[in-house]
Amino acid sequence: MTDQPRILVISPALNEQGAIAGVVRSVNEAMPGVPVLVIDDHSTDGTVNAAMAAGARVLCLPVHLGLGGAVQAGYKLAFESGYDYVIRVDGDGQHNPRDIPRILDALRNTGAEVVIGSRFVGAGGAHTSIARSAGIVFFRLLLRPILGRMIYDPTSGFIGVNRRALEVFAHSFPLTYPEIEALVVLQRKRFRFHEIHCVMRPRRTGKSTITALKSLRYMVHVLLGVFVNILKIDSAPAGPAE
Amino acid sequence: MNYIYLFAALAAVTLLATLISLRRSRIRVEYSVSWLVAGCLLLGCALFPSGLLRIADALGLDPQICFVVFAGALALALLFEVSAVVSRLRDENVILTQRLAILEYRLQQLQSEHGNQSK
Numbered sequence: 001m002t003d004q005p006r007i008l009v010i011s012p013a014l015n016e017q018g019a020i021a022g023v024v025r026s027v028n029e030a031m032p033g034v035p036v037l038v039i040d041d042h043s044t045d046g047t048v049n050a051a052m053a054a055g056a057r058v059l060c061l062p063v064h065l066g067l068g069g070a071v072q073a074g075y076k077l078a079f080e081s082g083y084d085y086v087i088r089v090d091g092d093g094q095h096n097p098r099d100i101p102r103i104l105d106a107l108r109n110t111g112a113e114v115v116i117g118s119r120f121v122g123a124g125g126a127h128t129s130i131a132r133s134a135g136i137v138f139f140r141l142l143l144r145p146i147l148g149r150m151i152y153d154p155t156s157g158f159i160g161v162n163r164r165a166l167e168v169f170a171h172s173f174p175l176t177y178p179e180i181e182a183l184v185v186l187q188r189k190r191f192r193f194h195e196i197h198c199v200m201r202p203r204r205t206g207k208s209t210i211t212a213l214k215s216l217r218y219m220v221h222v223l224l225g226v227f228v229n230i231l232k233i234d235s236a237p238a239g240p241a242e
Numbered sequence: 243m244n245y246i247y248l249f250a251a252l253a254a255v256t257l258l259a260t261l262i263s264l265r266r267s268r269i270r271v272e273y274s275v276s277w278l279v280a281g282c283l284l285l286g287c288a289l290f291p292s293g294l295l296r297i298a299d300a301l302g303l304d305p306q307i308c309f310v311v312f313a314g315a316l317a318l319a320l321l322f323e324v325s326a327v328v329s330r331l332r333d334e335n336v337i338l339t340q341r342l343a344i345l346e347y348r349l350q351q352l353q354s355e356h357g358n359q360s361k
Contacts, residue, residue, distance in 0.1 A: 061340070062339060062346075
């Protein structure tokens with residue numbers, strides 16, 4: 001009997017009819033034989049059919065939960081199904097699935113529980129607005145003393161986790177703007193992070209969930225979420241076994 | 243002492259609205275307790291204002307301001323309780339939604355496997 005690690009690629013999607021099939025096909029090309037699970041956050045367009053037609057498995061949420069709720073649903077299913085590594089790729093096509101093997105290698109070889117595909121480690125990876133870049137710098141500096149090290153791209157949704165981090169995320173995951181708060185959740189468990197350089201592509205279709213008008217709300221919400229997560233009494237089940 | 247009448251009216255409205263809602267099953271008993279307590283406190287202040295007047299005197303506050311602060315604190319406490327209940331319901335809703343989606347997914351997988359085996 002082979003003892004190959006089980007790998008799953010998850011992709012949260014909301015009204016990504018135009019992009020999701022390309023994402024699924026790109027993942028299948030980059031990682032043949034690895035299942036792709038699209039988590040449909042109650043889309044009103046043809047996202048589900050497009051994903052299925054491209055060969056993905058689809059987890060359909062019966063009501064809209066938001067990004068965090070959708071991603072956690074994928075983590076729960078992956079954890080309960082016994083997967084060892086889960087890579088999250090956003091459904092808008094901005095992440096290049098060719099980087100997935102490098103994220104997996106980093107998960108296996110660095111001892112880190114979480115590997116982040118980062119626009120800002122190395123050169124040439126950033127395709128983002130000035131406002132968002134400023135926000136990233138702000139949160140980078142804010143998180144530096146909390147995490148005990150610099151995370152260059154704390155808002156990246158291109159994330160790989162091993163089973164230990166998967167167990168934590170299956171039980172406790174921020175619901176609204178999850179990326180930054182999730183780092184604090186993991187820091188509380190003394191988990192290690194590793195960043196590798198990834199080139200993010202500009203969005204081709206659909207709309208970003210973070211618009212200019214929502215930026216201020218995003219900043220306030222995430223700031224509050226970070227401090228709440230620091231102060232929170234841990235009510236989740238016991239952390240992963242050593 | 244118009245504010246005393248205002249308190250009495252507020253108490254009557256709160257108690258009546260809560261009791262009518264309970265009777266029509268529009269509010270659950272466990273969530274009506276806070277409103278009934280708030281209504282009784284308002285009524286108590288209207289019927290026996292001397293206690294609150296003594297507190298106002300001790301704090302050096304104008305009695306009317308003291309009554310308004312008391313009513314405001316009561317309202318904030320009720321709003322806080324509502325926020326806590328809504329937050330808990332939101333969390334439970336997320337868990338149930340995720341569980342439902344996962345079960346539907348597993349059911350579809352089973353049906354698909356069963357269909358393949360039948361062929």
